[in-house]
Structures are given as C-alpha cells and as structure tokens.
Amino acid sequence: MVREEKLQKDRKILRKIDSNLASHSRYLVAANILVFVFIATVGGYYVVHARTTVLAALALLLLSMGTMYLGLRFESTYGAGPARWRQVYIGLMIATSVYLGTFCASLILLDQISVNSFLITLYIVGYSATNNVEWSPYHKFNVIRLLALFLPTIVAYFAIANINGLSIAVGLLVVLTMLVRQSRLMTIRHWDNVRVHHELHTKARDLSHAVHEANDASQFKTEFLSNITHEIRTPMNNVLGMLALLDDTELSQQQRELQKVAVHSGEALLSLIDDIVDFSRISSGQIQLNEDVFNVKRCIDHTLELLGPRAHEQGMEISCAYQADIPVRVKGDQNRLMQLVNNLVSNAIKYSAGTEITLHVDLTKLSEAEAELKVLVKDNGKGIDAELQDRLFDAFSKKVNYAQGGTGLGLAISKGLAECMHGQIGFESKPETGSEFWFTAHLQLSTQQAQKPAAVRELVGKRVLIVGAGEGVLDSLVSQLVDWEMVVESVIDRDSVVKLLKADQQADRGYHLVLIDLPVTQAIDLQLVEQIRHEPELDSVHLVVLSSLAQRADALRIDIEHSHHLHWLSKPVTQEKLCRALIESFGLDQPLPETSERNEPGETEVDGRRILLVEDNAVSQLVAKGMLNKLGYAVTSVVNGKEALGILEEKVFDLILMDCVMPVLDGYETTQAWRETEVASGNRVPIIAMTASVVEGEQQRCLSCGMDDYLSKPVNVEELSAKIRQWLGAKDDVSSPTESDRKTA
Structure with missing residues (x-):
C-alpha cells in the first residue's frame, strides 16, 4: 500500500x-x-x-x-x-x-x-x-x-x-x-x-506493460514456430521421400512393415506441425483470410470427393444435401472453408464408428451483400460421452472415445477458423445415437451471380426410382432430382423392385430411371441389374448404379453385358456427377445447369489436359501434384490401382502417372486391367510409370505390362515436363507420339 x-x-x-x-x-x-x-x-x-x-x-x-x-x-x-x-x-x-x-x-x-x-x-x-x-x-x-x-x-x-x-x-x-x-x-x-x-x-x-510483453512474446512464439516448423519440415520431407523410395525396392515382409510404420509416424509428425502452426496463428490473431469468389457447392463437393474413399474404406456412406436456391457464387476464403469441412468430416470418419455421414448445407441471406453459411455434419455413430463434451473444443485435450489419438488441436483449430469468419461452431451428441457438429461462416454475396436456367424440358415429369439408398444418400439424391422437377420415389427392399417396375409399366406409368445404390460395406452385387435387364418390357428403363471407386473397379472384372441403358455413378454423389449421369442416360443435347456453369478462377484447366496421378505415398503424391500444378495441368489423384480403375470409368484423362508398388492393386495389374477395357473403345491413354525401383529389367517389366514410358524417382520438374510434353505435346502442340513412338520408348 x-x-x-x-x-x-x-x-x-x-x-x-x-x-x-x-x-x-x-x-x-x-x-x-x-x-x-x-x-x-x-x-x-x-x-x-x-x-x-x-x-x-x-x-x-x-x-x-x-x-x-x-x-x-x-x-x-x-x-x-x-x-x-x-x-x-x-x-x-x-x-x-x-x-x-x-x-x-x-x-x-x-x-x-x-x-x-x-x-x-x-x-x-x-x-x-x-x-x-x-x-x-x-x-x-x-x-x-x-x-x-x-x-x-x-x-x-x-x-x-x-x-x-x-x-x-x-x-x-x-x-x-x-x-x-x-x-x-x-x-x-x-x-x-x-x-x-x-x-x-x-x-x-x-x-x-504485461499485455505488451505478452503480445511481444506471442509474436516471438509465432515467428519462432514459423521458422522452426519450416526447418523441421525440410528434413522430414527428405526422410519421407527416402522412405517412399525405399518402398519401391525389394524388401522383406518385416522390412516393409517397419517402413510403413516409419512413413505413418512421419506423416503424423507433419500433420502435427501443420496443426501447431495453424493453432498458433489463430491464437495470436495473425491468421489472414483470402477473399476469393468461388462456388459453395463445388467447394464442398470437391472436399467430399477427396474424403469419399477414406469413408468407404471404413464402411461409411457420405452424402450432402443442399438448401434450395443457394447462390452460385460467394466471396470468402475457399481453402479455410474446405479445411473446416475436412476437419469435421474427417473426425466423423475416424472416431464416430458409424455407418453414415450426412452433410446439410444452408445459406441465409443477412443483407443484399452478406449471407451466413451453415454446414451440419451428422453421423449415426457411438456419440460422445457426457463428461467429455465440456472440453471438446479445448486445445490439446484428449477426447477419449471420440478423438483419441491425434494432436487434440483439430476441433480447437476449427473453432478458431469459424470465429475468424465471424461465425460459430457447436455440436449435439447423445451416446449410441450419433453426433451433429455444425459451424457457421459469414460470406459476401458476389454481384456477378450466374443466371440459373430453368429445368431441362426433357427431365420434367420423368419418374425416378431410388433403390436401397440410406437416409443420407436418399436425401441428397431427392434434393437434387426434385430441383429438376423430376418425380422421385424410393424403396429399400430389392426383391420387390422388378415386380414394382413391371406393374407400373403395365399401368402406363412406368419409371424412366432407376438408381441402384450398392452398400459400400458389401462386395459388388449386380444381381438386380441383371434381373431388370433380362425383362424385355423393362428394356426402356435407364439404370444408374451408385458405387464406390473400389466397387467400380471390381465391376470391370465381372462379365456383364454392356448397354447404353446402364451407367455408373461413383459415391459420394455430387451434383456434377449426377448431372453427367443424367446427360448420358437420357442422351441430352442440352447440358444441365450445374454442368453448364463456367469454371471459377483457379479451377480452369490451363491447357485443357487432365492427368491422373496414381500414388499411395502421401509425400510423393504431394510433390508430384505440386510439380504438375506448376506446369499447368489439372490433376486428379488416387491412392491405389483399384480406385484408379473406378475413376477411369467415369472421367476421361489425357495421361496417367502410375506408381508400381501399391496396396490393394499394384501398378502392373492396374495397367493390364485398363488396357483390356480399352480394346473395345479403341482409345489408348498414355501411362507413364513412376517408380524408385532400379533393379535390372524394371523398365522392361513396366513396358511389357502395357505402360508407355518410365520415370525413375526422384523425379525433377524438368524431367517430368519433358516426358509429359513428349506424350501430350507442348501447350501449342496438341499432337502426341505415334504408335511407333510408343514401341521405341
């Protein structure tokens, strides 16, 4: 005193x-x-x-x-x-x-x-x-x-x-x-x-004075973390790169298991470093949001497409239903929005132990220039214990039974990102009944809104029957089909489908399209497809099979008669995929609204060429995608040959970069399977092997299984660019190597 x-x-x-x-x-x-x-x-x-x-x-x-x-x-x-x-x-x-x-x-x-x-x-x-x-x-x-x-x-x-x-x-x-x-x-x-x-x-x-010192300390901490994490990432990338090269060599079973443990540990460390950097920036208020114009539906759909294979591996369905009349273009930070969705959905995949993950997306207009986006992620898993709910968003807290493992930062980072976007985050959960996580974000409405066309005339009044779809997938399909003024009905029991179709056909109110959902937890079963196609009076019914990429790859090996009435749609179902399926099924000359919209900045394929990257190692995949993006190519990546076969049935690619040693289905088997399917179409896609194996005869083995060329790891950007230009031509030269070139490659 x-x-x-x-x-x-x-x-x-x-x-x-x-x-x-x-x-x-x-x-x-x-x-x-x-x-x-x-x-x-x-x-x-x-x-x-x-x-x-x-x-x-x-x-x-x-x-x-x-x-x-x-x-x-x-x-x-x-x-x-x-x-x-x-x-x-x-x-x-x-x-x-x-x-x-x-x-x-x-x-x-x-x-x-x-x-x-x-x-x-x-x-x-x-x-x-x-x-x-x-x-x-x-x-x-x-x-x-x-x-x-x-x-x-x-x-x-x-x-x-x-x-x-x-x-x-x-x-x-x-x-x-x-x-x-x-x-x-x-x-x-x-x-x-x-x-x-x-x-x-x-x-x-x-x-x-204490606040000033704390701010200085926080600034120093942020700068220190930024510098030290950069220094840590460089050798860690080198370590993971060497482990990736080691994976492509001849290893014993014990050595391969040890190599996988080292890779997983390194990837976990890199993920921890990224989380710490994000959390540090959020805590110190130094995170900066980018203001870009983007498409909300396309942004969320793209995130779900990347997460779909992971969910299917865990036996989970993943789907998204959008509120009607969501503006086509909004202004905000697209990458941070994708990060928020990715965090919540990834948590549900890893920890909920459920069978279905459903997203609901709403957008409420606050004024002429601003709107509030709300994304709800719901699972039907085991829920969260009541004693853990009060500290679920605390940093570094271990959420036992729901978020065990990991850094304990994922939800804390999500909370910070939502607040940075002037929104909120929350959840509701009851044990054994599932959880609902939601977040809101304020976005600016773009003044350059695309005019939404009226529904395509050929689809109005078309009757659609959805078979075997779960609640989430069904809601997603219905919300999109009803928007095109189609009449939608659904059934769960597959055994009564043929009888229902025949009865409605005889009553002159038959279905024009049947969507058959294949459970991702079961092996592919096309018995219902065969039954429908062997009924002469149902010959006019168009069939679309909804499956995972892995199931689609399995379908290539099944001897089933191909018909223009049978089409495939890989899950998770997005509006773009559904649009493409309807266009192909009904042979529409006019594209649907979602497919006719011009690509947003940053989504344009620079030179119109698409490359499929098949690579199971996360670091190698990241490096290769970075090089290809720098060269101006549009890249789609999958982690094994089975997924590659599935996506090749859906999309057209100009070139494939194929790793050789992968789980599930390796590069040699994948190339042979795809070359067999190309015989009927007559279109051959160049496949270039990317492998670290340097044993004698490796290049010849790649060429003999149907690959067109060979690149040894590590690959530098100049070498990669030259090889792609050799097969696709330069940006001003659309010609590709002739058949004689392939034989001499």
Whole structure:
C-alpha cells in the first residue's frame, strides 16, 4: 500500500489540487467584491463610515489583484516554482480571510446588529462552507483560514453583550466546530481516494506493460514456430521421400512393415506441425483470410470427393444435401472453408464408428451483400460421452472415445477458423445415437451471380426410382432430382423392385430411371441389374448404379453385358456427377445447369489436359501434384490401382502417372486391367510409370505390362515436363507420339 505521506509530496497530485484552488479563487474574488460594493452602496456604509470604507476597499483590491494574478497566470507562475506559488497563494487566501473577519467585526462593533452586519455574517458562513471542499487537501491551512474568518466575528458578537449577540456568537461557534470537523473528514477521504486512484493507475500501467510483453512474446512464439516448423519440415520431407523410395525396392515382409510404420509416424509428425502452426496463428490473431469468389457447392463437393474413399474404406456412406436456391457464387476464403469441412468430416470418419455421414448445407441471406453459411455434419455413430463434451473444443485435450489419438488441436483449430469468419461452431451428441457438429461462416454475396436456367424440358415429369439408398444418400439424391422437377420415389427392399417396375409399366406409368445404390460395406452385387435387364418390357428403363471407386473397379472384372441403358455413378454423389449421369442416360443435347456453369478462377484447366496421378505415398503424391500444378495441368489423384480403375470409368484423362508398388492393386495389374477395357473403345491413354525401383529389367517389366514410358524417382520438374510434353505435346502442340513412338520408348 502506498504511504499517504509520499502521496502528499507527489508533484502531479499537488499540481492538480493547486489548479483546482486557482480556478475556484476567481469566483470567490468576484463574490467578495460584489458583497463589499453592495454593503458600501445599498447598505449605506460609505455614507456613515466613508474613511473606513475607502481603506477597506483598497485592502480588498490589493488582495484580490494578487489572488487573480496567481489564478489567471497559473501555468506560468506555477511552473516557475510550485512550492513558492503554493506559499504565496495560501498566504493571500489566509490574509483575505483575516480581512473578511476583521471587516465583519468592525461592522458589528460600529453598527451593532444591523442588516449590513447580519448580511456579512451570512456571507462569511457561505464563503467558509464553499471553500471547505476545495481546501480539504490542506487541512491545517484550512483550519487557520476558518479561525481567521470566524474568531473576529464571534468576539465582536460577544462584545455586544446582549442576548441577540450572544445567541449569534454561540451559533457561529457551533458552525465553526462543524466546519473544522468536516474539513478533517474530507481531508481523510480525499487522500484515501487519491491513494486508491494512484494504486489503480499503477495496476493499469503494470497490466498494460504485461499485455505488451505478452503480445511481444506471442509474436516471438509465432515467428519462432514459423521458422522452426519450416526447418523441421525440410528434413522430414527428405526422410519421407527416402522412405517412399525405399518402398519401391525389394524388401522383406518385416522390412516393409517397419517402413510403413516409419512413413505413418512421419506423416503424423507433419500433420502435427501443420496443426501447431495453424493453432498458433489463430491464437495470436495473425491468421489472414483470402477473399476469393468461388462456388459453395463445388467447394464442398470437391472436399467430399477427396474424403469419399477414406469413408468407404471404413464402411461409411457420405452424402450432402443442399438448401434450395443457394447462390452460385460467394466471396470468402475457399481453402479455410474446405479445411473446416475436412476437419469435421474427417473426425466423423475416424472416431464416430458409424455407418453414415450426412452433410446439410444452408445459406441465409443477412443483407443484399452478406449471407451466413451453415454446414451440419451428422453421423449415426457411438456419440460422445457426457463428461467429455465440456472440453471438446479445448486445445490439446484428449477426447477419449471420440478423438483419441491425434494432436487434440483439430476441433480447437476449427473453432478458431469459424470465429475468424465471424461465425460459430457447436455440436449435439447423445451416446449410441450419433453426433451433429455444425459451424457457421459469414460470406459476401458476389454481384456477378450466374443466371440459373430453368429445368431441362426433357427431365420434367420423368419418374425416378431410388433403390436401397440410406437416409443420407436418399436425401441428397431427392434434393437434387426434385430441383429438376423430376418425380422421385424410393424403396429399400430389392426383391420387390422388378415386380414394382413391371406393374407400373403395365399401368402406363412406368419409371424412366432407376438408381441402384450398392452398400459400400458389401462386395459388388449386380444381381438386380441383371434381373431388370433380362425383362424385355423393362428394356426402356435407364439404370444408374451408385458405387464406390473400389466397387467400380471390381465391376470391370465381372462379365456383364454392356448397354447404353446402364451407367455408373461413383459415391459420394455430387451434383456434377449426377448431372453427367443424367446427360448420358437420357442422351441430352442440352447440358444441365450445374454442368453448364463456367469454371471459377483457379479451377480452369490451363491447357485443357487432365492427368491422373496414381500414388499411395502421401509425400510423393504431394510433390508430384505440386510439380504438375506448376506446369499447368489439372490433376486428379488416387491412392491405389483399384480406385484408379473406378475413376477411369467415369472421367476421361489425357495421361496417367502410375506408381508400381501399391496396396490393394499394384501398378502392373492396374495397367493390364485398363488396357483390356480399352480394346473395345479403341482409345489408348498414355501411362507413364513412376517408380524408385532400379533393379535390372524394371523398365522392361513396366513396358511389357502395357505402360508407355518410365520415370525413375526422384523425379525433377524438368524431367517430368519433358516426358509429359513428349506424350501430350507442348501447350501449342496438341499432337502426341505415334504408335511407333510408343514401341521405341
């Protein structure tokens, strides 16, 4: 606690007190002069006592001039010497009090109890009470001032020696006692307030200093993390790169298992580094959002396409249903939005232990220029224990039974990203019934909205039957098909489908399209497809099979008669894929609205050429995609040959970069299987092997299984560019190598 004696010597505090006294003295001087003039003129004191009045006026004038000078010239006179100013000022005020007390006593003694004496007595009481507040910091001097005012007056009233004089004298003595006591109490209170204010000011200053130091420390921490993580990533990428090269060599079973453990550990470390950097930026408020125009549906669909194979491997369906009339273009940070969706869906894939993940996307218009996007991620898994829910978004907390493992930062980062986009994040969960995670984000509405065309005429009124779809996939399909004004019905029981189709066909209200959903947890089963196609009266019904990429690859090995009425659609179902399936099924000349929209900036294929990258190692895939993007090619990547066969059935690619050693289906088997399917179409896609194997005969093995060329790892960008240009031509040369070139490659 600060000692009061120290505060009473503080120059800043004393200056403020003296400034208040100087400012207040101007009004007191004016009041003294006015009261004196009133008594001398209206009261007739000058007429009776002219000489006394003149002497009193001169004395008052001298005292008033000195006081006014110190008050009006406070800044200059005080700055020359605060202690001297204070002594002179206090001396003048005490002298003024002596003057007023003496003047009042002379009136009483000369005129006894009269109007003038009574008026000057009342003025002294008021003058003392008013000054008591301003003089409270200087209690000792204030007591002297009060005694100088009251004692001459009290003595004069006692000298009259009558009942009236004695009564007034006693009353003035009581008032003097009360004013002295009040002055003492106000002095104590004043310095207590000064002490409290001084302590608060000191604490605020210390707090400000601490905040400044904390901000500096946070800035240093962010810069340190940025630098050290960059330094860590460089050798870690080298380590993972070498492990990727090691994976393509001849290893024993034990060595391969050890290599996989090392790769997974390295990838986990890189993921941890990325999470720490993101969390650090969010915590320090240094994260920056990009403002780009993008398509919300396409952004979320692209994220789900990347996550689809992971969900299917865990036996989960993944689907998304959009609110009707979501604006085509919005403005915001597309990458951060994808990161948010990826975090929540990835958590559901890894930890929910359910069978279905469903997204619901709504967009609410807040104004003409702003909207709020809400994304709900729902799973039907085991839910979250109640005791863990309060700390689910805490950094580094282990969410046992839901987010065990990992860094413990994923949901904390998601919360920070949502708040950075002026939104919120939350969840609802009950054990054994599933969880619902949601987030909101504020986005700007683009002024360049594409005009949404009317539904395609050929689709209006078409009857669609959806077979075997789960709740999430069904909602996604229905929301999209109804938007094109198609009539949609669904059934779960596959056994009754053929009978239902035949009955409706005979009643002249047959279905035009049947969507058959294959469960991702089961092996591919096309028995229902065969049953429908072997019914002559159902020959006009178009069939679309919904499957995972792995199931689509298995279908290539099944001896099933191909027909223009049978089409495939890989899950997760996106609007673009569904559009393409409808176009192919009904042979539409006019593209549907979702497929006719021009690509957004950043999605355009620079030179119109698409490359499929088949690579199971995450680091090698990242490096190769970075090179291809730098060269200007549009890249689609898969992690094994089975997924490659599935996506090749859906999309057309100009070239394939094929790793040789992969799980599930290696590069040699994948190439042979695809070459067999190309025999019927007559279209041959160049396949270039990318392998780290340097054993003798490896290149010949690649060429003999159907590959066109060979690249050994590690691959540099110049070598990769030259090889692709050899097979696809330069950007201004669309020609590709001839068949003789392939034979000599």
